[in-house]
Amino acid sequence: MHFDLRVRKISDQNQRPKTKDPGSKIVMKLLREILFPLIAVIAAFIVGGIIVLIIGDSPIQTYRLLIGSAFSWPDGIGYTLFYATPLIFTGLAVAVAFRCGLLNIGAEGQLYIGAFATAWVGIKLAGTSAWILLPLCCLVAIVGGAIWGGIPGLLKARFGSHEVINTIMLNFIAVALVSYFTQYHYKVPGDPILQTTTIGPTAHIARLGKFIPGLPERIPLNVAFILAIIACAFVYVLLWKTKWGYEIRATGANPSAAEYGGISIRKQIILAMAISGGLAGMVGINEVLGYRYRYYDGFSANYGFVGIAVALLGRNHPVGVFLAAILFAILLRGGIFVDAYTVHVSKDIVDMLQGIVIVFVAAEAAFRGPIKKFGLMRRAKV
Amino acid sequence: MRQIFTISLLFSTIRLATPLVLAAIGGLYSERSGVINIALEGLMLAGAFAAASITFYAHNSWIGLLAAMVAGAMVAYIIALACIRFKADQVVTGTGINIMFIGLPAVLSGALFLSSGSTPQIPKENLLPTLNHLLPSFLPQWRIITEISIISLFALIFVFITRYVLYRTPFGLRLRAVGENPEAADAAGVSVNRLRYIGVLLSGVFAGIGGAYLSIGQSSLFTRNMTAGRGFIALAALIFGKWRPVQTMLACLLFGFADALTIQLQGVPVSEGFLRSAVFVAGLLVTMFIVYQLSFIRARAVRIGIGLIIGVALGLTIGYFGVRGIGQMELPVQFIQMIPYIVTIIVLAGFIGQSRAPRALGTAYQKER
Numbered sequence: 001m002h003f004d005l006r007v008r009k010i011s012d013q014n015q016r017p018k019t020k021d022p023g024s025k026i027v028m029k030l031l032r033e034i035l036f037p038l039i040a041v042i043a044a045f046i047v048g049g050i051i052v053l054i055i056g057d058s059p060i061q062t063y064r065l066l067i068g069s070a071f072s073w074p075d076g077i078g079y080t081l082f083y084a085t086p087l088i089f090t091g092l093a094v095a096v097a098f099r100c101g102l103l104n105i106g107a108e109g110q111l112y113i114g115a116f117a118t119a120w121v122g123i124k125l126a127g128t129s130a131w132i133l134l135p136l137c138c139l140v141a142i143v144g145g146a147i148w149g150g151i152p153g154l155l156k157a158r159f160g161s162h163e164v165i166n167t168i169m170l171n172f173i174a175v176a177l178v179s180y181f182t183q184y185h186y187k188v189p190g191d192p193i194l195q196t197t198t199i200g201p202t203a204h205i206a207r208l209g210k211f212i213p214g215l216p217e218r219i220p221l222n223v224a225f226i227l228a229i230i231a232c233a234f235v236y237v238l239l240w241k242t243k244w245g246y247e248i249r250a251t252g253a254n255p256s257a258a259e260y261g262g263i264s265i266r267k268q269i270i271l272a273m274a275i276s277g278g279l280a281g282m283v284g285i286n287e288v289l290g291y292r293y294r295y296y297d298g299f300s301a302n303y304g305f306v307g308i309a310v311a312l313l314g315r316n317h318p319v320g321v322f323l324a325a326i327l328f329a330i331l332l333r334g335g336i337f338v339d340a341y342t343v344h345v346s347k348d349i350v351d352m353l354q355g356i357v358i359v360f361v362a363a364e365a366a367f368r369g370p371i372k373k374f375g376l377m378r379r380a381k382v
Numbered sequence: 383m384r385q386i387f388t389i390s391l392l393f394s395t396i397r398l399a400t401p402l403v404l405a406a407i408g409g410l411y412s413e414r415s416g417v418i419n420i421a422l423e424g425l426m427l428a429g430a431f432a433a434a435s436i437t438f439y440a441h442n443s444w445i446g447l448l449a450a451m452v453a454g455a456m457v458a459y460i461i462a463l464a465c466i467r468f469k470a471d472q473v474v475t476g477t478g479i480n481i482m483f484i485g486l487p488a489v490l491s492g493a494l495f496l497s498s499g500s501t502p503q504i505p506k507e508n509l510l511p512t513l514n515h516l517l518p519s520f521l522p523q524w525r526i527i528t529e530i531s532i533i534s535l536f537a538l539i540f541v542f543i544t545r546y547v548l549y550r551t552p553f554g555l556r557l558r559a560v561g562e563n564p565e566a567a568d569a570a571g572v573s574v575n576r577l578r579y580i581g582v583l584l585s586g587v588f589a590g591i592g593g594a595y596l597s598i599g600q601s602s603l604f605t606r607n608m609t610a611g612r613g614f615i616a617l618a619a620l621i622f623g624k625w626r627p628v629q630t631m632l633a634c635l636l637f638g639f640a641d642a643l644t645i646q647l648q649g650v651p652v653s654e655g656f657l658r659s660a661v662f663v664a665g666l667l668v669t670m671f672i673v674y675q676l677s678f679i680r681a682r683a684v685r686i687g688i689g690l691i692i693g694v695a696l697g698l699t700i701g702y703f704g705v706r707g708i709g710q711m712e713l714p715v716q717f718i719q720m721i722p723y724i725v726t727i728i729v730l731a732g733f734i735g736q737s738r739a740p741r742a743l744g745t746a747y748q749k750e751r
Contacts, residue, residue, distance in 0.1 A: 051486075055493040103473050161730035162739075163623060164420070164473050168614050169723040180716035192639070302484070304616035308477055348488035348499065355424075355482025362478060 010281070037313045037320070039367050040360035041327070048353045055344045062345050066334035076333065078209075078219035082291075084329035085221075086111070086234075086283040086300075088228040090307025091236050091321040093279035093313060098164075098316045099239055100272035101252035106152060106167025107280035108304025109174030110145040114281020116178040117144030119196055119295035121286045123186060126200025133203045134289075138227075141284040145301035148174060149277015150270055157266035163273065171304070179276050205289045222290030224282070231279060232318040238275070248272050280304065301332070309358045328354060393529050397600060399638025400427065401592040401609075403537040404628045405616035406623070407544055408454075408588030413625060414548065415581030416742040417465055417559040420476030421457075422589050423613025424483035429454045429593025431487035434501040434604035443510045447594050454590020455583050457483070462582040466575050469746035473555045480613070488606050499606030501597075510599040533595040538631075540588070545627040557581060561740035564747040574747045591611070618726035625740060637722040652707055652713045658701045665697035666690075677729060 049059035070080040090107045097104035102317070104110075117142035125133055152166040180196065186196040205224065209217035239245035250258040251268040259265050287299055306328055314320025331354070335347035360366075419425075432453035439444030461479060464470040488499035495502055513530050548554035557577055559567040564574045569606045596612075597604040615637050623630030673689030733750035 103471075105473070105477065148531065151456045155727065155731055159731040161727070164418075165618070165730055166727055168420075169618065169726050172611060173720050176716040176719045180714050183716075184714055242739070302481065305477060305481055306732070308474065309481070312474060317399070344493035346489055346492035346498065348485040348492065351485025352482055352489055354484070355478045355480070355485060358478025358481060359464055359470070359475055362474040363464035363468040365468040365470070 007138065014184015027043045029379065033315055033317075033320075036364045036367065037315065037324070037361060040313070040364060041357055043360050043367070044353055044356040047356050048349065051352070052345055052349070057342050057345045062338055062342055062349070065337045065341055066349070067330055069334040069337040072329040074215045074219060078215055078221045080326070080329045080333045081331045082286075082329075083226055084325045085225045085228050085286045086303045086330050087306055087310050087325035088322055089231065089279050089282045089286070090303045091310030091325050092231055092318065093145075093276040094307045094311035095314065095316040095318070095321055096235060096239070096248070096279065097272055097276040098311055099252045100248045100268055101255065102153075102156070102163050102269065102272060102276075104152075104273065104276045104280075105164055105165055105308065106149065106170050106304070107276070107301060107307045109167070109171035110148045110277040110280035111283035111300055111304055112174045112178050113146035113148040114141040114278075115284030115288050115299070116181065116275070116295050117141060117281070119199055120181075120186070122199025122288065122293075123197055126203070127165075128200070128202060130202040133200065134205065137199075137203050138282075138285050141281045141288075142278040143281070144284070146274040146278035149280065153270040153273025156273075157269045175298075178295075179297050182295060186295070195229035195292075196295040198294045199288065201376040203289055205285070209369035220291040222286065222313065224286035224290045227282065227285060229322070231282065232322050235279070236318045244271065254334055280307070306354055309354050309361070312361045313357060376378055391639075391646055394645065395635060395639045396530060397638075398641045399500070399634045400531065400534040400537050401595050401600075401612055402616045402619055402634035402637060403541065403631050404533075404592030404595065405589045405613055406620045406634055407537070407540055407627065408585035408592070409617055410544065410585075410625060410627060410630060411557070411581045411588070412458075413584035413620065413743055414561045414740055415557050415578045416564060416740055416745070416747070417462070417578055417582050418472040418476065418744045419461070419582070419585050420473050420617065421461055421479035421613070422585070422616050423609055423611070424476070425454050425457055425479075425586050425589035426593035426596070426609045426613050427483040427607070428457045428586075428595035429489055429590030430608055431483075431490070431501070431593075431604045432590070433594035434504065434597040435491070436507055437504055437598050438644075440502055441508050442504055443508055443598050446592065446598050447510065450590040450594035451587045452590075454586035454588070454593065456586070458582050458584075458586025458589075461586075462579050463734070465746065466578050469748070472744055472746075482690040484607055484740040487604065491604065501604040504598060504602045506602065509602055510595070511739065520743075531599045533591065533599050534593070539625050548627060549656055558740070560747075564742050566625045568747075568749065578747070583584045589616075592616075615722055617723060621739075622726055622729050636725075640718060640721045644715045647713050647718060648715055650713070657713075662697040662701040665700050666693040669693035669696050 045063065049063065052059045052062050070076045090111065093107045093110070094104050101380035118137045121137050121140045123132070127135070148170060152170060155161050155166050156163045182194055182196055187194065188197050205222055207217050207220060207222045208225065209215040209219055209221070215221070220280045237245075239249060245265045247258070248268050248271065250261065250263055251265050251272075255265050258268070283300070283303060288295055292299070309323040310321055310328060314322070331350045335350040338345055338349060339347040405426055408425070409419045409422050429450035433443075433446040433450035436449035437443050440446065457479065461475055464475045465472045491497055491499055511532050513532055513535065546554075548558065556567065556572045557580075558568070559571060560574050560577045560581075567577075568574050592612075593609065596608055601608075616634070619633035619637055620630050622633035622636075670686070670689035670693045673692060674685050676685060679685050679688070680746050
């Protein structure tokens with residue numbers, strides 16, 4: 001068997017013309033990685049454009065607003081990066097689970113639990129020194145999400161029940177649970193809005209406007225964005241440079257082979273789901289500690305579900321996730337302007353485009369045929 | 383308690399279960415053929431929006447209902463195309479469709495009706511009729527006739543038709559075979575993908591009807607994201623009902639009942655004694671469940687016995703010390719809302735009877751060449 005493989009590999013190399021240097025090989029590989037997501041996005045935009053045209057607006061103007069609004073300094077860029085922060089976290093969360101062969105649809109519930117947990121600590125321990133409170137709040141957000149993510153992992157490992165259904169159910173339970181605590185225990189009496197009291201000022205994390213000249217502090221872009229970048233690096237190191245990550249990826253690539261190789265699949269499933277949940281829970285840091293300074297019920301604009309799109313579009317790689325999150329954040333930012341400056345199209349077009357992108361990325365085989373025909377790709381990846 | 387368990391509770395259970403039954407029956411056709419249908423939510427939204435807007439223009443709810451069925455089938459066709467033809471991941475595709483249909487109806491209604499995500503109010507006479515429109519008027523006007531929509535009756539009929547089709551016709555046998563063992567079905571000369579297309583399209587039609595019931599039966603307009611998770615509950619009911627028509631309907635009724643109870647209990651005070659017994663029962667069940675999992679105790683009877691003893695002790699303690707000095711309080715509705723979801727998780731873990739999915743569920747079929 002082993003011998004067989006090697007023989008094929010050698011003959012494979014011999015057949016290929018050896019004209020390219022290794023540098024261009026990497027470029028080609030990168031191109032392949034980027035090609036399908038790019039085509040999916042363009043196709044989604046074309047479909048969206050047709051719908052805009054049918055509705056009676058100009059697609060060009062709509063897209064100019066949708067994409068162009070994000071690049072003004074400081075408001076456009078500041079808000080876009082702020083919107084990107086939760087999407088990076090949820091995108092990474094989904095990506096880690098994906099690498100273990102699991103689909104975490106529960107990032108939505110995990111981020112609610114994480115956000116409420118961090119707000120709870122921020123309220124309860126208000127007045128504690130920032131040196132203690134801030135790390136504690138961040139930790140609680142991660143642990144809260146990790147527990148909520150670990151439950152479906154545990155259920156899958158122990159009882160074999162499918163994580164997709166369990167995470168969906170846990171989303172609903174999380175929303176109900178958190179809304180109960182907000183409504184009955186931590187609300188300001190008489191407040192018509194379902195939100196908790198404010199957290200202690202020592203639990204606030206700094207807005208980036210403090211450090212960057214020209215960026216006003218009213219823009220809620222905060223240190224959580226830096227944490228998101230660190231999280232990207234962390235996920236990269238975890239998945240590709242550590243034993244844990246190797247075992248997670250091995251489980252995802254081929255569970256039975258991984259088990260045969262001495263990896264405990266059950267442990268990896270629980271671990272991957274807990275890490276995934278912890279990353280999702282970090283959304284709470286951005287939302288509670290950096291933006292509203294309180295828990296606001298129902299704050300998430302489907303971040304958990306958009307995270308699936310982000311992860312898919314980013315090919316479950318931290319760099320890809322980062323770029324995809326920025327793309328979706330650009331759309332979110334632009335949606336506000338589309339609402340204001342077009343006649344018919346509303347900002348809901350962003351949801352629609354996100355959905356179409358997910359479907360197109362999932363059904364990438366649809367583009368494979370035509371691409372092969374045009375000879376753009378010599379060897380389709382299986 | 384007496385003011386809670388009334389005849390209205392029964393009617394509102396039926397009303398709330400109807401869209402669930404329809405969506406779940408739709409899901410059943412799709413999942414029995416081997417395609418996970420997580421997009422029931424999106425399909426219902428598509429149906430609800432199509433029904434409301436077409437009824438608004440056509441002034442006829444039956445045309446609206448037809449539009450909902452067509453819309454559901456069209457969206458289902460997209461899913462089928464992606465999942466069957468292009469072998470896309472079924473769960474991911476479904477999630478995409480769900481997100482898409484949070485946005486698309488809102489975009490369209492914004493353009494058509496200049497509103498932010500909802501259609502205009504439809505006059506009452508244009509809505510789907512209740513049962514009393516079908517029966518001669520000399521019959522007594524019982525509430526079951528005036529309050530129950532005709533769609534609820536349809537849903538009941540569909541359940542039994544589905545049962546007949548699934549277990550008594552060649553089509554049903556083939557559909558099940560394709561979901562269980564596509565290779566064998568293929569070898570027997572059944573076109574796997576054709577049957578899956580039919581299964582997914584049927585799920586779109588039924589979920590569309592369920593959506594139409596929401597927008598032009600139960601209420602009189604489409605509002606943004608009006609299904610509010612019903613598609614997922616229908617999916618849960620389908621699992622709870624072990625992918626069988628009648629059991630699925632019963633599960634839907636149970637979830638509808640929990641929903642009705644939530645509405646009914648809003649603002650109703652419950653006594654300390656009731657709360658205490660609820661805590662006791664919950665504590666007992668959780669403890670028994672945990673002790674039952676301790677596999678190092680071999681004998682099942684011993685585990686049940688120990689669980690019972692610890693559970694009663696723990697339940698009594700928590701019930702007595704935890705719930706004290708409350709007097710009367712409002713029952714938080716959130717806890718009743720959670721019941722269907724918790725039940726689903728427990729069922730899925732295999733406690734109230736094993737729920738086994740169709741074997742080929744979730745995998746695209748690659749015909750051997």
